[in-house]
Amino acid sequence: MITLYHCISARSFRPLWTLEELGLGYDLKVLPFPPRVLARDYLKINPLGTVPAFFDGEMRMTESAAICQYLVAKYGPTPMNVTPEETDFGPFLNWLHFGEATLTFPQAIVLRYGRFESPEKRLPQVAEDYRKWFLARLRAVDAVVSGKPYVCADRFTVADISVGYALMLGEYLQMEEMFPPAVRAYWKKIKGREAFANAMAAQSRAALAQGVSEVPAPAS
Numbered sequence: 001m002i003t004l005y006h007c008i009s010a011r012s013f014r015p016l017w018t019l020e021e022l023g024l025g026y027d028l029k030v031l032p033f034p035p036r037v038l039a040r041d042y043l044k045i046n047p048l049g050t051v052p053a054f055f056d057g058e059m060r061m062t063e064s065a066a067i068c069q070y071l072v073a074k075y076g077p078t079p080m081n082v083t084p085e086e087t088d089f090g091p092f093l094n095w096l097h098f099g100e101a102t103l104t105f106p107q108a109i110v111l112r113y114g115r116f117e118s119p120e121k122r123l124p125q126v127a128e129d130y131r132k133w134f135l136a137r138l139r140a141v142d143a144v145v146s147g148k149p150y151v152c153a154d155r156f157t158v159a160d161i162s163v164g165y166a167l168m169l170g171e172y173l174q175m176e177e178m179f180p181p182a183v184r185a186y187w188k189k190i191k192g193r194e195a196f197a198n199a200m201a202a203q204s205r206a207a208l209a210q211g212v213s214e215v216p217a218p219a220s
């Protein structure tokens, strides 16, 4: 049995989107954000208080990109995985990690110092510097999607989900207009997937059923 602990539109959206793409059954537990403050019992499940927390039976994981990789490796074969025998195995792993380590990291700083901290602790210059940093990192995405349909392997994979989540967060941070045109078109294409809409609907349904606010409260 798969269980995913999630906050609305947080990084746990990556595994949620992957589960929907794969058509796997799962139990979605939606928490108020930040769980560390608003759902103290969750600290027994993940002492860091961060989402995702993912269980496949007794097996527990807490890194969003790694969970996507686990799902396609364990529940494939699926074209959403790229195997070591394929030419693009290296780029696949690179993009999978790039989405979180290079793209989402500066966005978390923008959110923290631009929105989440109390007004006296906000640092507008830091938020602005990391906003620019994130947009500059999109050059790497632009270089690939200007000439190819997806970031690697010429097909949709979980690497696109990892990068796509950072674009989703960029849209939430009202940066979409500043995405290079090819990146904007790529984001429009991948968010048009049926499984993306299903994941959005699943989080709304679960939040409503579990009495959790649907206000998106992503990264910090």
Ligand SMILES: N[C@@H](CCC(=O)N[C@@H](CS)C(=O)NCC(=O)O)C(=O)O
Binding pocket: 010, 011, 012, 034, 035, 036, 048, 049, 050, 051, 052, 062, 063, 064, 065, 100, 218, 219, 220
């Ligand atoms: N590298 C981890 C980061 C997990 C993370 O920081 N999640 C954020 C939500 S997007 C969180 O739970 N923040 C709440 C907090 O820091 O208390 C991943 O990719 O899953």
